[in-house]
Amino acid sequence: MKSKNTIVILVASLALALGIALGGFLNFPVAKPSFSKNNYKSKLNRLLDFINSEYVDDVDADSIVELTVSNILEQLDPHSVYIPPSEQTAEVESMRGDFVGIGVNFYMYNDSVAVIKPLDDGPSERAGIKAGDRILFAGKDKLFGRKLPSDTLFAKLRGAVGSELQLTVYRKSTKKTFKVKVKRDIIPLNSVDAAVVLNPTTGYIKINRFAETTYDEFQHALTKLRNQHIGTLVIDVRDNGGGYMEKAAEIADELLKDKELIVFTKNKKGRVDKTFATDRGDFEDGKVYVLINENSASASEILAGAVQDNDRGVIVGRRSFGKGLVQREMDFEDGSAVRLTVARYYTPSGRSIQKDYSKGSGDYFNDFMKRFEHGELYAKDSIKIADTLKFKTKSGKIVYGGGGIVPDIFVPLEVEHGHEETVYLMQSGAVGHFVFEQLDKNRKAFAGLSFAQFLDKMDKTDLYFNNFQKYVSENGLDIKLGKNKPLVKRYLAAEFAQQLFDDQKYYEIVLKEDPMIKAVLADK
Incomplete structure (x- = not known):
């Protein structure tokens, strides 16, 4: 007797072999089907009904x-994907730019909800919640000691705008437990992390994704x-995986002259849609730099490509990811969605920067390791470029298509070859968790310090550097941090500043020694 898993694989394989038409399978309005021997849509539906009604065991x-939908999409391209209901809600909120909740950043720390920091002037701060508090109950729901999955936890803390939630809170500093009512409100999910003045004439804006609110946030920052x-x-779009193409185009419009081409798309029928700049730009004359790296993708590449091809500014960093496909999302009644590639986009010079995906998604998403092995992260000469894909900017400068945006000024990883793991460690969530633990042990050590006093304290002590090395070793990582001590101390100080002050202070610390920022300031 075949197992349930065998039946699932069998059905998925059949769907792929038959080349099922996606629209029909997903029950979009179609013409009345004819039951011919080549009607694959009917065949699949009848097979699913047959399994559901007759198979010897219960089948989900x-x-x-x-599984069938996911396998169909995997045969198309790496960016056509199925999003189950459990993930789609978070996706929608992220791209919308807000959610309704109580306004706290938290960790699941030793099986309890530990508050890192309440949102400034958010519902929890107004109710008196402080950094370091543990939320024990949300209403009558116990939150500690249960190892709740994130989606379950979020569901208990979120609700309708204006609705009240009674929290039971333990405050470690006073060793007291108390109840407090918090009125839920709209909480922004900012896509612009920081707007910082680097020197008297240079401003910096960090964009982490392109959501519905990104253009408005960018305008406010500008x-x-x-x-x-x-x-x-x-404009820093390092590690920005993209989002809404339209928002990247709107930001490019702020930089480009009237009627300059920003981007164009082409679908399977050959239809071309062009997006041009308007006369509304607020920064059409100043100098522009765009920072990119190997994780800058999609909408980030549209912005960088528009700036580069129009000779509007200088692209600084490392070659971008190489995603030149446009997706459209189709939602379903159960809360799931399909994100389907419907077109390719091209930069103003006519470049497609989409990298090859003919060898499958595994090879496609493993491209970073290939770049690492080829030495591309350390030397521009190691970048593999197809000489046949040459294009010209407005001024006649040669640029290349295929595989991402190649920067005008190349900046390698900021440490010596062989120590790149330290950089990625310091940019990981492990640093935030360590810093929270350190603050939780002795939050009074930073009480009442101004930002200047905080910086002086962090500069003079090696306590947290030494503690972090111990923390790394205890967690099974054989990474010696001594050769990169200044870098490690800088990122530790930045994380402390973020948890004690705000995101702006994080960037003020990190950017002072940032190699790409140094390259920009040297170029000026």
């Missing part, structure tokens, strides 16, 4: 359908910097 039909009379703007 939903899981079969999800206005803030222009009020401080900057003449040079640095």
Whole structure:
């Protein structure tokens, strides 16, 4: 007798072999089917019904359908994907730019919900919640000692705007437990992390993704910097995986002259849609730099490509990811969605920067390791470029298509070859967890310090550097941090500043020794 898993694989394999039409399978309105021997849509539906009604064991039909859909999409390209209901809610909130909740950043620390920091002027801060508090109960629901999955935990803390939630809180500093009512409100999910003045004439804006609110956030940040009379703007889209193409185009419009081409798309029918800049740009004359790296993708590459091809600014960093496919999302009644590639986009010079995916998703997403092995992260000469894919910018400068945006100024990883693991460690979540533990043990050590006093304290002590080395070793990582001590201390100080002060202070610390920022300032 075949197992349930065998039946699932059998159905998925059949779906792939038959080349099922996606629209029909997902029950979009279609013409009345004819039951010919070549009607694959009918064949699959009849097979699913047959299994559901006659198979000897109970079978989860939903899981079969999800597996089938996922396998169909895997045959198309790496960015056509199925998103199950459990993930789609978070995706929607992230791209919308807000959610309804109580306004706290937290860790699951020793099986309890530990508050890192309440959102400034958010519901929890207004109710008196403080950093370091443990949330024990949300209403009557116990939150500690249960190892709750994130989606379950979020569901208990979120709700309708204006609804009240009674929290039971333990405050470690006073060793007291108390109850407090928090009124839920709209909590922003910012896509612009920081707007910082690097020097009297240079401003910096960090964009982490392109969501519905990104253009408005960018405009607010740009206005803030222009009020401080900057003449040079640095836009940082490192590690920005993309988002809405339209938002990247709107930001490019702020930088480009009227009627300059920003991007164009082409679908399977050959239809071309072009997006041009308008006359509304607020920063059309100052100098522009765009920072990219190997994780800058999609909408980030649209912005960088528009700036580069129009000779509007300088691209700094390392070759971008190489995603030139446009997706459209189709939602379903159960809360799931399919994100389907419907077009390719091209930069103004006509470049497609989409890298090859003919060898499958595994090879495609493993491209970073190939770059590492080829030495591309350390030397621009190691970048593999197809000489046949040459294009020209407006001024005639040669640029290349295929495989991402190649920067005008190359900046390697900031440490010696062989110590790159330290960089990635310091940019990982492990640093935040360590810093929270250190603060939790002795939060009074930072009480009442101004930011200047904090910086002086962190500069003079090696306590947290030594503790972090011990922490890394105890967690099974054989990484010696001594050769990169200044870098490690800088990232530790930045994380402390973020948890004690705000995101702006994090970037003020990190950017002072950032190699790409140094390259920008040297170029000026």
